[in-house]
Amino acid sequence: MLEIDPTSILIRYNVKLEKEMSPDDVARQFFPEDKLIRAIVEAVFEGDEDEVLVTLQNAMDNGKDALKLIDDALMVGMGIVSKLYDDGLLYLPDVMIAAQAMTDGIEYCKQSSDRSHEFKAKVVSFVVEGDVHDIGKKILTVFLRSNGYEVIDLGSDVPVDEVISTVMEHRPIMLTGTALMTTTMYSFREIRERLLENGIDIPFICGGGAVTQDFVTRYDIGVYCDDAAVVPKIADQVLNNASIEELRAQFHRS
Ligand code: B12
Numbered sequence: 001m002l003e004i005d006p007t008s009i010l011i012r013y014n015v016k017l018e019k020e021m022s023p024d025d026v027a028r029q030f031f032p033e034d035k036l037i038r039a040i041v042e043a044v045f046e047g048d049e050d051e052v053l054v055t056l057q058n059a060m061d062n063g064k065d066a067l068k069l070i071d072d073a074l075m076v077g078m079g080i081v082s083k084l085y086d087d088g089l090l091y092l093p094d095v096m097i098a099a100q101a102m103t104d105g106i107e108y109c110k111q112s113s114d115r116s117h118e119f120k121a122k123v124v125s126f127v128v129e130g131d132v133h134d135i136g137k138k139i140l141t142v143f144l145r146s147n148g149y150e151v152i153d154l155g156s157d158v159p160v161d162e163v164i165s166t167v168m169e170h171r172p173i174m175l176t177g178t179a180l181m182t183t184t185m186y187s188f189r190e191i192r193e194r195l196l197e198n199g200i201d202i203p204f205i206c207g208g209g210a211v212t213q214d215f216v217t218r219y220d221i222g223v224y225c226d227d228a229a230v231v232p233k234i235a236d237q238v239l240n241n242a243s244i245e246e247l248r249a250q251f252h253r254s
Helices: 006-012 022-027 035-046 049-061 065-084 092-111 135-146 159-170 188-197 211-218 228-239 244-251
Strands: 122-127 151-153 174-178 204-207
Touching: 022 065, 022 204, 035 049, 035 065, 035 092, 049 065, 049 092, 065 092, 065 135, 065 228, 092 135, 122 135, 122 159, 135 151, 135 174, 135 228, 159 174, 159 188, 174 188, 174 228, 188 204, 228 244
Parallel strands: 122 151, 122 174, 174 204
Antiparallel strands: none
């Protein structure tokens, strides 16, 4: 007869009963109670652009204010996406898709209202002249917009004159520049000099593959950061009147 060792059976059938929470489960904990708002938040979280518009319209039809929905629903949905991304539960494409749904929603709310939405502040973003690498810049734009900033996005391969004239016209709280090539990043120096010549001393935040902290500090250009997701935190500090030295102390690596 076959001899069975009972200890081996116990080990073999010892299945792990706890289930790890999925990103959806985690997100559900943050969804608001109000059914009309919750539907919009869920649609942003899912990155479902059509559903965002349908749920927004439904909320407006039921008495919600179009512009208040930007902060109360669209930003809440995007905030949940950002939190899960920070916690490593979502990936960058999830953030980009949700941000697009949120951006469409913001446009829809603006069109549906005769008042204008209050952004935290304005930021100008660009990729330096001669450089077409715009992926990092697109990411930081998404993060800034999803954190309540209005971004004037000049795109890539932007001439110095255009950066300066845009800053003069729009008076942003800060400027962000991206450069991916060692041959193009010297534009940052020229831009900084031209800004100062025009009496504009706003923080100039520089990043992108080719740029280093040493380059940005050596030429006294501005503040360096290698992570697009941190840019809204820098902007929040700029809004708190942080000086260049304070920004460097907080965001530069020692
Ligand atoms: C994709 C890519 C391309 C694509 C660009 C598509 C696009 N729309 O962006 C295409 C194919 C068009 C391309 C073309 C070229 N490329 Co190219 N390309 C790359 C590649 C593979 C990835 C770059 C990238 O998107 N990285 C991902 C993004 C997310 O990174 P990122 O922009 O650095 O952003 C991160 C941070 O830097 C930060 N960040 C970015 N911006 C900012 C701004 C602020 C304010 C802050 C705080 C943070 C921040 O946030 C992001 C992370 O969160 C790199 C190689 C590499 N491994 O980097 C080469 C690379 C950049 N390319 C290079 C070269 C040489 C070229 C070409 C000249 C090739 C050629 N001979 O034609 C052309 C240049 C055309 C031009 N005039 O610009 C070189 C540059 C070398 C150098 N140091 O000068 C690299 C490094 C490849 C190499 N090893 O040789 N390229």
